[in-house]
Amino acid sequence: MEDAFEKIGREGLERFSGSVEGVIYANEENGYTVFDFALDNGEVVTATGTLPYLAEGDSMVVYGKWVHNAKYGTQLQVFEYESVMPETETAMLRYLASGAVKGIGPKIAARIVAEFGEDTFDIMENHPEWLSQVQGISRKRALEIGEDFRAKAGMRAAMMLFREPFGAEATIRMYRRWGTAAVEVAKRNPYVLCDEIEGIGFEKADAFAASLGFAKDSSERLRGGIGHVLTRNALQNGHTCLPRDTLITMASATLGVEEALVGEVLSELLGQGRLTCIKNGDEPYIFEKYTYECEKYIADKLALLDKTCISADIREIDRFIEREELAHGLTYAGLQRQAIIDAMSSGVMVLTGGPGTGKTTVVRALLRIFNSMGLKVALASPTGRAAKRLSESTQSEAKTVHRLLEFSYERENESVFLRNEHNCLDENVVIIDEMSMTDTFLFCALLKAVKPGAHLILIGDADQLPSVGAGNVLHDIIESGRFSTVKLTEVFRQAQESLIITNAHRIHGGEMPLLNVGDNDFFFLPRESDSAVAATVADLCRNRLPKAYGADIVGRIQIITPSHRGEGGTDNLNRILQATLNPASAHKAEHAFRERVFRVGDKVMQVRNNYEVEWARGAQKGMGIFNGDVGEILSIKTAEKIMEIRFDDRLVSYDFSMLEELELAYAITVHKSQGSEYPVVIIPAYRAAPMLLTRNLLYTAVTRAQKMVILVGMTDVVAAMVANDRQTLRYTGLGLHLAGGKHGT
Structure with missing residues (x-):
């Protein structure tokens, strides 16, 4: 093979030239x-790479x-490539006869090349109607051939231009979005890529724009930067x-x-209506148009439902309650x-309260009463985990909000809910649990599907952290005072026996949790350094608890920590716990991705939410794996670049290009734990940034545990968290809309 390539200086890669003999496998995603790959010396080799x-x-x-695959043998792994359009009549004939252009087979290819010779490709791109001169090609077919030829040429041009700055996957998304116009769109204004194409952020678009000569103060850059x-x-x-x-x-x-x-x-953006402004007192708040419209819709629809x-x-309600009490002896x-x-008497009602205060008892009563009313x-x-827990506690079917709204997927990056204002839910009563997790955009979609006249009951613990996504919906609704809100405060006797619940309420009230009570469900292991905290967490999982x-x-333990960073953060703990609980082995496949394995x-x-991925549950199939879903890797197929993962009872195949959407989950942040409960929760109390050591963060972590909490760390860190009642600052417009906010400039 030595005469088929030349050694070059591209990081030790070798240069090969040739043509595609046949495609064995292609992943369209x-x-x-x-x-x-037929090398110029006549030898045919198997090659792999990202070549869409x-x-x-x-x-x-x-x-x-060259790489050696145990299953497939020696292969040429391609890292970079340059397309070379055939220039000779023989090469053109071979290309067209291969079926590369829709509508052309071997016989038609021979006639076209015989007619136009080395001008064939120029004719196909610029004067496709001339192809109708060839026997067997109508004018309509000639134009279709030209369109397909230009489309493939456009994809090649896009790949050559965008592969290096954006990568192959993003380039494919661009081409699907704009087709042959992708190059023109991106060159005209690279900053539209931030809004339109997943995987292209402002920094990448900005670097690409600079390479095209866009000035630092260009209007396109300024508009893109403000949106960013x-x-x-x-x-x-x-x-x-x-x-x-601030903006x-x-x-x-x-x-x-x-x-x-x-x-x-x-x-200018405000004047053009591309951004929106509301006055909060004398201070103008700036919104992206869609976000403004979502919060405005939420306020208007809540008012409509209540009315x-x-x-x-x-x-009549009293009689229902009395019958309930008599029937169930309570x-x-x-x-x-x-x-x-x-x-029962309000269109919109909020039920809030801490653990052990009887929220589930109220929900069960409402289900029985509403059902008895027909x-x-x-x-x-x-989330799926929260829905499963709700179903178990009420003995009634509970769905994720996405499933309730009948999520569907139509095109790249666009999720569609089949239940909306034009196809409302059939139910007369809609009960949403874990409302503190629900962000602005999901709640807006939900409200569009709730029919006027229905009861909407929102349940959540207002003292937990706000949603991971944008907004502070539950907090804003409660603070508005517009809707019926009941906060349960009494902790019932059975719950009082749990030190988890006792300590959760102590933390919420600004008191230190009881740390030295033995023989219960809440334990404290004091440690004096961050490294000792991390070592103890690993020892608990590997030795002491088993x-x-x-x-x-081991499978019922979840480590919940304030931050990604530090020795007690998710990054370090996941490395330690992976090595401890699932060490490398010759019998286990693995794949390195960026800094993770x-x-x-x-x-x-x-x-992150992925609306495109397909899952299977036996014969049932569906779409979508969502932010916070936890699974186990079942297999890694390196040759196919596929990873199989089981999320509860759903099986999913992940392409390696999707791995940026995954993190190890032996340890997770408190934010990511919201809506889930775990039998055993271990909480590292280490010296993280003060803004992360807050009371409601510790409260949220503790309330994720069902049977046992183990707090590992420093007493002064726990005390600092309890003392820090700083609330997460969120700029939102929902409260302004509920209060009748006014436009400004």
Whole structure:
């Protein structure tokens, strides 16, 4: 093979030239392809790499290296390539005869090349109607051939231009979005890529724009930067808007331009209606248009539901409650009784309260009463785990909100709910649990599907952390005072026996948890350094807990920690716990991705909503794996670049290009734990950033445990968390809308 390539300086890669003999396998989602490659010396080898839309007859120069696969033998792994359009009549004939262009087979290919010779490709691209001169080609077919030829040429041009700055997967998404216009769209304004194409952020688009010569103060860059700051703050900090001055300061720092210039462009965007402004007192708040419309819709629909619901007569409600108490041999506490009355007599009702205060008892009562009235009830929660827990506690079917709304998928990056304002839910009563987790956009979609006249009952612990996604919906609804709200405060006797619940309420009230009570369900292991905390957490999982409770307990443990960083953070703990609980082995496949290694048997978490991925549950199939879903890696198929994962009872195949959506989940952050409960929770109390050591963060972590909490760390860190009642600051517009906020400029 030595005469088929030349040694080059591209990081030790070798240069090969030849043509595609045949395509063995092609993944349309990420472009991964296995093909027979005919080298210029006549030898045919098997090659692999990310080469989307490859066709038999394609001429290429590739850069790669030889690798040995235990199953498939020696292969050429391609890292870079350059398409070379055939220039001779013989090469053109071979390319067209391969079926690379729709509508052309070997016979027609021979006639076309015989007619036009070396001008064939020029004719096909620029004058396809001339192909009708060839026997067997009508004018309509000629134009279709030209369209397909230009499409493939456009894909090649897009791949050549975008592969290096954006990667093959993003380039495929661009081509699917804009087709042959992808190059023109991106060159005209690279910053549209941030909004339209998943996987392309502002930094990548900005670097690409600079390479095209866009000025630092160009209007396209300034508009893109302002949008980027709003989007980044929604994703990272949960804001649905920003004060005008804050936005200008942030955008100026991000873009490296004067604040006055940002202010001018911001005013233009507001004047064009591309951004929206509401006055909060004298301070203008700036929104992206869609976010503004979502919060406005939420406020309007809540008001409509509260107005249009037909409430039951109070005497009739009392009779229902009395029959319930008699039938089940219980007496509802005063606030529980009030919650039942308010839920039946209000269009919108909020039920909140800490652990052990009887929220589930109220929900069970409402289900029985509404069912006895002949009303249809929907039970839902934001996550699969929360929905499963709700179903178990109420003995009734509960769905995720996505499933309730009949999620579907139509095109790239666009999720569609089949239940909406044009196809409302059939149920007369909609009960949503874990409302503190529900973000602005999901709640807006839910409200669109709730029919006027229905009861909407929102349940959650308002003292937990706000949603991971943008907004602070439950908090804003309660603070508005517009809707019936009952907060349960009495901790019932059975719950009082749990030190988990006792300590949760002590933490909520600003008191130190009881740390030295033995023989219960809450334990404290004092440690004096962060490294000792991490070592103890690993020892608990590997030795102490399995020895005391049996090996099966390992699968029921969840480490919940304040941060990704530090020795007690998820990054470090996941490395330690992976090595401890699922060490490398010759019998376990693994795959390195960036700074992580994924291994068969690993516990992993999905960290963003993916509406495109397909799952299977036996014969049943569905779409979507969502932020916070936890699974186990069953297999890793390196040759096919596929990883199989089981999320509860759903089996999913992940392409390697999707691995940025996964994290190891032996240890997770408190935010990621919301809506889930675990038999055993271990909480590292280590010296993280003060802004992370808050009371409601510790409270949220403790309330995730069903049977046991083990707090590992420093007493002064626990005390600092209890003392720090700092609430997460979120700029949102829902409260302003509920209060009748006004537009401003």
